[in-house]
Amino acid sequence: MKHSFRLLVLGASIVALAACATAPAAAPEPIASAAGPAAPPVAEKSAHDRLFELFKASDEAYLKRNPVQALFRGDLRYADRLGDNITDEYYAGEKAAAEADLAALKAIPRDHLDATDQLAYDTFDYTTKDELRAYQPDILNFTKVRPMNHFYGLHTFYPTFASGKGGAPFNTLEDYENNLKRHKDFVTYIDRAIGRFREGEQAGVVETKLTVRNMIEQLNEQLKMKPEDSPYYGPVKQFPEAISAADRARLTKEYRAAITDELFPVLTRLRDFLKNEYLGNAREGVGLMYMKGGDNLYRYEVQSTTTLPMTPEQIHELGLKEVERITAEMEKVRQEVGFKGTLHQFFEHMRSAKQFQPKSRDSLTQDYYRIGRTVEAKIPTYFSTVPKASLVIKPYDPFREKFEAGGSYEQGTPDGSRPGTFYFNAYDLPSRSTWGETTLFLHEGEPGHHFQISLAQENEALPAFMRFGGNTAYVEGWALYAETLGYDMGLYRDPYQRFGTLNDEMLRAMRLVVDTGIHSKGWTRDQAIKYMLDHSGMGRTDATAEVERYIAIPSQATAYKVGALTIQRLRDKAKAELGDRFDIREFHAQVLNTGALPLQILEQKIDRWIAAKKSS
Structure with a gap:
């Protein structure tokens, strides 16, 4: 299965933690004996220590059951094994692990934890329950018999x-x-x-x-x-x-x-x-609705992916509204620049006009250096906390660029000794539209993935699963939200750069419509491709690859836009309730300083922050 499954607590640790479930009785007075004074009583472990012992034991057991995950971390203890995560025994073990984790977690008094530890507690609880849900028969019986397809396996x-x-x-x-x-x-x-x-x-x-x-x-x-x-x-x-x-x-x-x-x-x-x-x-039929048990499975997948209690119908309607809104904004750009043709003709113009093609590899590099300097000068206005790790900007090496995306981010080290890297693609320069540069840098570099990933892993107060883990709705939602900060920063006053961010935003909006259209409304492959071609400047090859991705991994593509809209909604809520007391730097710190939270838990955190600000 494609889920990141949770973690069995070792038997001895379960017993030890469960034994601490009730409040301890008052310690008896030490009793003297002929052999001398009694040993001092053993100090009761704090709730914090018990919580982090659970996290550690759970992680250790997980790596033993899933040796490839250990190997990716550089842990070679189980490197002679690939694992066998396809048997009934494996599934039963993962289910038992999740159940044991939850039992051990509930034995720790949440109200004895500080605010950061409570967030860790809540995140572990939420994630484990979600993964346990995947092992219930009404889900597992419809996933284990489809162990691979062309997109994952x-x-x-x-x-x-x-x-x-x-x-x-x-x-x-x-x-x-x-x-x-x-x-x-x-x-x-x-x-x-x-x-x-x-x-x-x-x-x-x-x-x-x-x-x-x-x-x-x-x-x-x-x-x-x-x-x-x-x-x-x-x-x-x-x-x-x-x-x-x-x-x-x-x-x-x-x-x-x-x-x-x-x-x-x-x-x-x-x-x-x-x-x-x-x-x-x-x-x-390519949609899950055509598969036995598919409707129920898709509803679970949507909620698991978005980390919100949303239905496919709600996501579909949200996507339609966003596509309509973004189309209107693209039309404004067309009119602003004085283009006389239709919007679709404008799309083709933006794809093919030489004025938007980088003149050379060096000129493209210099563009990103310039954008980086511009953004960094504005960062203090919007962020009170920045990563220790610096950001390097460079093109992919020539040997790999042909097969890479338009851009990506490679994280630095937690201690900041190795910088994060924003890679951009300089292969086939005529295909690298300059109008997409600003939004790409904001997403992959600063303040997108570089800020979110670096600030999380540099926060040593967080447990490892929060420092280094995450969920797509938060991680990609933040990066897409970071693109919108270009409006606040004045970077999209240039209408062509504004078209660039709208073009990227449209892709994420169409995903809401098309993914749910395929899996809950019976859309065909060709119908989905046509929708994407009709509402954007995408080429047929790209649209086809996108649609076949959605067919293979239902719901995954809905996370980006849902995450970004959630963060924007929370910002709007905080601004409305706090008025003049709203500080965008504080808001961003609240969103970023505790790792990639499930969106429901992020909202609870922001609500508590708003209430605390109002009462102070």
């Missing part, structure tokens, strides 16, 4: 992970040996995934023909490679110096044998099963 994750260029390390002989052991787990998983698909066929719960055809194509692409060209062979092409010539020769032989005798055969079994059996039984 071990069949596409693992080749990169095991290639020497992914998350798995290849620095020592043991690293190379561990990779071969993980191959065994991969084979087991894929064979069991076929079994899960068959369970779904028998129960009438199946994937779409579209996603199955895409998976078959993905597998064909892997299987047509020569073993030596496969990503699985990558590690033996770049041995570290520490590995001896004899071991290199042995490993090269073993890696090739693993590809030809284990990996390619199991991928062939999966491909042939999907092509010759499963495809014929897959469903035509």
Whole structure:
């Protein structure tokens, strides 16, 4: 399943924490004995200490059950395992872990915690309950039998992970040996995934023909490679110096044998099963509403993704209103710049006019440097707390730029010793429209992802799951909200830069309409693509990729706009209730200084802040 599942507290820790559930009786007086004075009584652990012991024990147990997550953190204790998160035993263990976590949490008196710890308590409680919901039969029975599709699955994750260029390390002989052991787990998983698909066929719960055809194509692409060209062979092409010539020769032989005798055969079994059996039984309708149990599953997915009690219908209507509002704003830009054609002709003009194409790689770089300086000069007006980590602005390296997004953010270190990095794409310069530069920098750089991620991980008062974790609705919601600060900062007085932010905002608004249209209203793939082409300047290739993403991972795309609108609504509420006492710098500090909270908990926090300000 694609959820980030929660954490089993070790048995001994559960017992110890549960024993502290009631208020302690008064400690008896020490009793003297012939052997001497009695030992002093053991001090009762504070609620804070018990809470953080729970977090630590829970995390430790989670990493043991999910070894790949440990490996991504650089923890190599379980590096010889890939895990087997597809069995009934695994699901039962995760369910028991969540239940044990909640029981241990409830044994800790929340009212004995300070405000920051209470937020940690509430976030852990909310997240664990949400993940526990995923293991109830009415949800699990409709997800476990669809273990992969073209957008997520071990069949596409693992080749990169095991290639020497992914998350798995290849620095020592043991690293190379561990990779071969993980191959065994991969084979087991894929064979069991076929079994899960068959369970779904028998129960009438199946994937779409579209996603199955895409998976078959993905597998064909892997299987047509020569073993030596496969990503699985990558590690033996770049041995570290520490590995001896004899071991290199042995490993090269073993890696090739693993590809030809284990990996390619199991991928062939999966491909042939999907092509010759499963495809014929897959469903035509691309939306979850056409799948048995799909309506209930989608309602859960929407609430889990947005972290709000919203229905698909509410999200759809919200999207329609936002599309209408943004279209009107785009029309204002068209009129302001004096463009004589229709709005769709204006879209094409904005995509193709040479005046919006960077003149050179250096000129594009200088644009972002200039925007960065402009934004940083305005930051003190809007933020009282800024990250210790600085922000570096640079293009992707030429070897990778062709396959990267228009921009992205790479976080720095928690101590600020390594800066965060805003990457922008300088590949195919005619396709890099200058009108999109300001909004991209605000989103990926300052004050978007750089501020949100850095301030969270630099806050050592937070537990690890809040410093380094998060949810899409908050993380992407903040970054999209950060784009709107360009209006406050005066950065969108230029109508073309304003069009750039409206264009990006339109994509997020259309996602609300299209995702819910597909999964709760029966929209077809082509109907969804047409809607996106009719309401934006997107090209057909991009619109097609977006729609097929929504088909594969229902609800995920709704998080961005819902998160941004929630933060904006909370700001408007605070400003209305506080009047002259409202300080936008304080508001932003309240939003950012406790990590990526579920939106319901963020709203509760802001409400408490408003009440405290009004009563002070």
